[in-house]
Amino acid sequence: MGYPLFEVLSPGLLTTVQDLGRPGFQQYGLSVSGAMDPLALQVANLLVGNPRHEAGLEITLKGPRLHLLHDALLAIGGADLSAKLNDQPIAPWQSFFAQKGDVLSFGPVQKGVRAYLAVYGGFDVPPVMNSKSTYLLGKIGGFKGRALKKGDVLYGYKPLKRKKARRRLAPEHIPHYSDHPLIRITWGPEKEAFTKSSLHQFLTHSFQVSPDANRMGYRLSGPTLVHQEGQTGIISSAVTRGTIQVPPDGKPIILMADSQTTGGYPRLAVVITVDLPALAQLAPGHSLSFKAVDLDEAHRLYKAQERFLRQLSLVSTPL
Amino acid sequence: MDSMFKLSPLGDSALLIELGRSIDPLIHERVLKLITLLEEASLPGIHEWVPAYCSVTLFYDPSVISYNRLTNHLFKLKERMDDVTQTESQVIHIPVCYGGQMGPDLDQVARHNGLTPDEVIALHSQSYYLIYMLGFSPGFPYLGGLSPRLATPRHASPRPRVAAGSVGIADSQTGIYSIESPGGWQIIGRTPLKLYDPEQPSFLLKAGDYVRFIPISQKEYEQIEADVVQGNYQPIKQPYRREDGDISH
Numbered sequence: 001m002g003y004p005l006f007e008v009l010s011p012g013l014l015t016t017v018q019d020l021g022r023p024g025f026q027q028y029g030l031s032v033s034g035a036m037d038p039l040a041l042q043v044a045n046l047l048v049g050n051p052r053h054e055a056g057l058e059i060t061l062k063g064p065r066l067h068l069l070h071d072a073l074l075a076i077g078g079a080d081l082s083a084k085l086n087d088q089p090i091a092p093w094q095s096f097f098a099q100k101g102d103v104l105s106f107g108p109v110q111k112g113v114r115a116y117l118a119v120y121g122g123f124d125v126p127p128v129m130n131s132k133s134t135y136l137l138g139k140i141g142g143f144k145g146r147a148l149k150k151g152d153v154l155y156g157y158k159p160l161k162r163k164k165a166r167r168r169l170a171p172e173h174i175p176h177y178s179d180h181p182l183i184r185i186t187w188g189p190e191k192e193a194f195t196k197s198s199l200h201q202f203l204t205h206s207f208q209v210s211p212d213a214n215r216m217g218y219r220l221s222g223p224t225l226v227h228q229e230g231q232t233g234i235i236s237s238a239v240t241r242g243t244i245q246v247p248p249d250g251k252p253i254i255l256m257a258d259s260q261t262t263g264g265y266p267r268l269a270v271v272i273t274v275d276l277p278a279l280a281q282l283a284p285g286h287s288l289s290f291k292a293v294d295l296d297e298a299h300r301l302y303k304a305q306e307r308f309l310r311q312l313s314l315v316s317t318p319l
Numbered sequence: 320m321d322s323m324f325k326l327s328p329l330g331d332s333a334l335l336i337e338l339g340r341s342i343d344p345l346i347h348e349r350v351l352k353l354i355t356l357l358e359e360a361s362l363p364g365i366h367e368w369v370p371a372y373c374s375v376t377l378f379y380d381p382s383v384i385s386y387n388r389l390t391n392h393l394f395k396l397k398e399r400m401d402d403v404t405q406t407e408s409q410v411i412h413i414p415v416c417y418g419g420q421m422g423p424d425l426d427q428v429a430r431h432n433g434l435t436p437d438e439v440i441a442l443h444s445q446s447y448y449l450i451y452m453l454g455f456s457p458g459f460p461y462l463g464g465l466s467p468r469l470a471t472p473r474h475a476s477p478r479p480r481v482a483a484g485s486v487g488i489a490d491s492q493t494g495i496y497s498i499e500s501p502g503g504w505q506i507i508g509r510t511p512l513k514l515y516d517p518e519q520p521s522f523l524l525k526a527g528d529y530v531r532f533i534p535i536s537q538k539e540y541e542q543i544e545a546d547v548v549q550g551n552y553q554p555i556k557q558p559y560r561r562e563d564g565d566i567s568h
Contacts, residue, residue, distance in 0.1 A: 023378065026369045028515075028522040029453040029497070129520050138457045138498065139517045189327045189335050235342060236454060236461060238369035238376035240333045261369055262454030270330030298331035299381045306382045 002124030004069040005156035008148050012064035012106065017123055017142030017154075018116075018257075019055035022131035026261040032241065033133040033141065036215060036257050036280035037114050039175070039305070040078030044118035046312050047075035047095045047167045055125065055132035055142075057117040061283065063106020064148060068098050073120035073160050075167075079112025079177070079281060094168035095120075112177040112281035121158030135258060136215065173308075177281040180206065184275050184293045184301075188243065190266035193231035198250075201225065202268065203290055207252065211284045215258040218282070224250035231266060239263040242271035242279075254279065272298040274305045322349065324397050326390050331381055334389060339373035342463060346373045347451055351527045352403040356396045362389070370526045371452045372461070410447060410529045412555035413495065413510050415486050416540040417443075421509035428471045428488055428505050439507065442466045444532040447559070448493065450524055458497035458515030458522045462530060465493045477503035484510045486532065495530075508532075511544035512554060529559050 008015075018041065021034025035041040035058055042052040057064075063081045075095040076083050083090040084105050085098055092115065098104060106115075125132050125143055134142025143152060191199065207222035225246050232248040239245060243255045245265040254271060255263075256279070271279060272293065282288060325337040336353065339346035350370050357368055357377070364383030369376045379389055417440045418425040429436045448462040455461075470491045478501065481487070485496040487504030496502060497514040510532075514523045524530065535543070546552035 023366045025457075025522075026367055026378070027453065027526065028457060029455060029459050030457045030515075030522075137500075138515070140520055145517060186328060186330060189329060189337075235340070235372045235374075236452065237335070237371040237374045238329070238333070238454075240330050240376075240378070242330055260455055262371060262452065267329065270328075270333075272331050295328050295331060295386060299386070302331055303382050 002155035002157060003159045004153050005072060005119065005123070006066040006154040007069055008150055008152040008154070009065035009067050009103065011148040011150055011152070012059060013062040014060040015064045015148040016058050016134040016136070017055050017125055017132055018058040018134060019132045020053045021133050021257065022129050022135070022141065025129055026238070029261050030129075030138065031135055031258050031261060033135040033215075033258050034131070035116060035133075037078050037116065037277040039277045039309075040114070041116040041118070042309055043093070043169055043312065044075045044077030044116045046309075047077070047093070047169065048073050048118050048120040049164055049167075050118060050120065050122055052309060052313060054118065054122040056119070056123070057148075059106065059115040059117060061109055061113055063115065065103060065105045068100055068102040068104065069153070070100050070156065071160055072098050072156065073164050073166075074098055074104070075118050077116045077118070077169075079115040080110035081112075081115045082107030082110055083115070093174050095166045097163070097166070113283045114280055119156055120160050120164060121156050124155035124157040137258060175277065177278065179282075180287045180289070181275075181278040181282070182291050183279060183288050184272045184291050184298070185244065185269035186272060186295055186298050187292060188267035188269045190231075190234060191268060193228055193234075193266040194246070194268060195226045195228060198223075198225040202252075203292060206287045206289045208287045209282050209284050213282075213284050215256055217253050217255045217259055218279070220252045220254065220288075222251075225252060225268070226250060227266065233264050234266055236262050236264045239267065240270060242273070242276055243267050244269045244271065256280070272301060274301045324394075326393060328386065329376060332379060334377045334379065334386070334393075336375045336377070336393065337373065338375070342372050342451070344449060344463065347449065347527075348405065349400060350375055351405055352400050353396065354526075355403050355406060356399060360392070360396060362392055365389075369452075369454075371454070406527075408528050408559040409556045410531055410559045411524060412531050412533050413486075413512060414535040414539065414543055415444070415508040415510050415532045416535050416537055417508035419537065421537075421540070422486070422507040424487075424505040425507045428469065428507055431471045432468055434468070439469060440534055442469055443493070443507065444534050446531075448530040450526055450528050450530060452526050453522070453524065456496075456498050456500060456515075458524065460494060460514070460524050460530065462493050465491055467491065469493070471505045473503040474505065477501050481506060482509060484512065484514075486510060509540070511540050511547055512552070513547060523554060
């Protein structure tokens with residue numbers, strides 16, 4: 001079944017196995033986890049002929065050095081981290097062949113934060129509660145419940161037996177990661193817990209991603225948002241990926257893939273699903289602004305993205 | 320009583336159902352009834368739900384079910400809420416070694432409340448605690464039913480590491496750390512049971528059940544801990560009877 005695929009020569013800053021997450025256990029307090037940029041992971045999978053939901057490696061800012069132990073068809077989606085196969089630069093958003101003995105490495109960050117490495121056949125790590133995603137705090141999933149370390153040997157699931165067609169994403173579909181994106185939100189259930197002038201500031205000022213930003217969430221700096229008298233907390237209730245909650249200090253926190261399942265701060269707004277990738281590609285120091293849309297608009301965009309991925313799956317199904 | 324049933328979006332893939340605005344066993348009973356109905360109905364496009372003190376949040380796929388269809392379904396379920404017979408709750412016994420290294424703040428909680436450490440243990444282990452919800456970390460229970468005589472504020476600055484299994488008090492709440500993490504709660508003891516086991520992912524507790532703390536010695540702690548590690552420990556569970564709740568204050 002499994003075959004040795006990569007030996008980790010150096011692990012990079014934070015390299016984890018991620019698929020589309022582990023829904024179904026939030027009622028037990030278990031975070032969903034999964035790729036921070038699910039769109040990039042799904043496209044990378046389709047480029048190597050995998051199902052969309054297959055697990056790949058999430059690579060953060062400083063990439064790993066991986067020694068190929070087997071021939072493989074690979075693709076990188078998401079951030080451009082100056083990938084190289086031996087000495088050859090590898091462009092993101094297209095599949096490429098690598099041979100046993102090659103070394104895949106990464107260099108300076110060109111654009112974005114998180115790159116996704118997909119391999120034809122997928123990674124052979126044991127699913128935990130139906131998912132291969134690594135949940136770092138809970139120490140489960142992915143490669144032994146942790147980020148990759150030097151010396152780890154990662155197994156592939158299904159070896160490449162014969163050459164497959166290489167594929168690339170059409171240029172018009174390649175996301176352009178901005179250092180100052182406009183992030184669309186729908187208002188949250190506790191919008192009214194904030195003063196009118198704070199709601200106005202939220203939409204008209206830009207915010208910065210603070211150094212306190214990771215897979216659990218991003219703390220933002222910028223204008224201090226003010227709660228209505230006596231409304232700095234709520235009786236603990238569910239939160240979601242993309243929920244923007246505001247603690248008493250008035251500095252918003254956007255919850256991300258490894259967020260807690262419940263929270264006690266007012267939920268000002270929620271980032272729409274299709275804008276989560278843009279958020280995942282922001283680093284500390286980058287800025288962002290917010291725009292409110294209604295639920296219909298959010299759903300229209302959600303369905304359009306789903307249609308796009310389905311169409312991509314159809315054209316990329318191997319014969 | 321005019322019972323609240325307020326629906327609102329929590330982003331484009333979740334829907335919040337508010338059933339009240341306070342921490343109250345009667346409101347929580349409605350949370351559990353709604354969950355029972357959702358389990359029976361198994362609506363397409365709904366992946367999961369998260370019960371909380373006075374709300375339930377549904378997670379749905381908007382490409383399968385629209386928000387309007389979802390809310391229509393939910394209003395139909397609402398009509399049936401009063402007829403739901405609740406599933407029987409369990410009481411899970413949590414053995415706790417109080418004080419010493421495992422409960423470094425036992426003395427402080429006693430001093431703060433003008434009690435002896437033994438009185439703190441007696442009070443803490445006498446109640447049946449309702450599990451309102453799990454959250455914060457995998458398997459962490461939000462418990463109701465702490466004696467007001469034990470309420471103690473959190474530490475001014477959190478400890479960098481609190482061991483998994485630590486039983487603590489924060490203001491009028493009591494809880495059990497399910498994984499090692501930083502934390503500011505007053506730690507009065509520790510249980511050898513695993514609320515969340517990453518080795519064979521499983522959860523000991525669920526919303527709607529009850530917890531009872533059973534004082535044990537250091538020696539018993541070590542014995543149970545060894546049994547847990549070897550997979551030989553069966554947690555003690557018994558059916559909850561309504562009159563059980565009444566013996567607590």
